[in-house]
Amino acid sequence: MTPKVGVLALQGDFREHLAVLTGLGADAVPVRRARELDQVQGLVIPGGESTVMDKLSRAFGLREPLQERIVDGMPVYGTCAGLIMLSDRVLDALPDQRTLGGLDVTVRRNAFGNQLDSFETDLDVAVLGAPPVHAAFIRAPIVEEVGPAASVVAALGDGRVVAVQQGNLLGTSFHPEITGETRFHEHFLRLL
């Protein structure tokens, strides 16, 4: 049976994720409400602004259901802002900003600087094998500290960590959904 997966659609590039997942044969639907979350077996949290996703998830009663599903072991893949939402600790966040948590990591928002420092590059990712991943970093976060429960999936040449996994939770600083890269989504779908 085709797995039903959701993409958090409060704000951001959720259409790109829906297109990648649909292309891989998944039954992918946008999720903005708790009742829509109940229908899916896995979730992607897209790129966007983590401050906005935080506020809207709280305003519309989605924060607690999301946290419950994460604790229950639902597979979740977060890109960029999605990685921030999944991280237990955030640096350079707004004073009242909260994350959903789940990944035992510390991330820094906008770690590369402003948009002038946004870039694209090729990245070797051992679990995906060859060829390298073409990765777009857009006002991206980096993982500054990886706790004992999480493991590094990919790092830049200088050692800065940009992809992590902990059980059913996967996070990348970059956006495979806008470079035609589908292997991270395939990896996520295999967690279902």
Place this chain on the structure above:
Amino acid sequence: MTDTLTPSTASGSADSAGPGTGTARVKRGLAEMLKGGVIMDVVTVEQAKIAEDAGAVAVMALERVPADIRAQGGVARMSDPDLIAGIVDAVSIPVMAKARIGHFVEAQVLQHLGVDYIDESEVLSPADYVNHIDKWRFTAPFVCGATNLGEALRRITEGAAMIRSKGEAGTGDVSEATKHIRTIKGQINALKAKTPDELYVAAKELQAPYELVAEVARLGALPVVLFTAGGVATPADAAMMMQLGADGVFVGSGIFKSGDPAKRAAAIVKATTFFDDPAEIANASRGLGEAMVGINVADVPAPHRLADRGW
């Protein structure tokens, strides 16, 4: 995402960072991340913080909101660098700032100040009535206004990484925003229905490059993100723009010219996310206090209509 038009890479700037920066993909990519969001005009650090706290996805830093530019008249220019730098320092979300149409040196200054997006904007007085800025030469991405598809495609040809339909800024009258987003969407739909041999004459009529016209026909959409702007003042206005097919909305004077800016800003953010849900739009619209007073576009004499600037 395809990058069919990249005649030059960003090279005209000493501000360029490392390799792989300033590509069409990362310029257009930032706009992709803003989708479903609200970009708010702010004129002070305090307003920028209110906007960020209310859930703005980015702020537009400027000295006067369009309603005041309209009321005060005179030549409107790029804002004071101190103001822009102060806002860049104060918020963690992307900061945009406006340069005059064709004023490539104002754009160089804005890039140097580290803004995340430059708006080559008809809200300011044009600096060149013939040429727009060659936006490919910059590392910073540009957003430009358009009233129709041909205008949008000409701006993309010049390197714009994001388009906003113009509307009529500073009026609080949404009718021109409606007209422009409907026009652009309608012309895209018309292209989709054309046979390949009809696209050549379509390109001629749109006064846009054939390759770009063919790409729009194939995608059924612009190759860049399309926001809408100019007259949005209420949650229902924002939701209407989203239902008409906008990827997100700019709100200029509508927030900080209203009675309770923080509340109205948060309400417009909610209505933009739940644009197709009348119950949520109704909830967001309750008890917001006074909307901006506004002026009807029909009462604005033609020489004072901002949307006519740019071509």
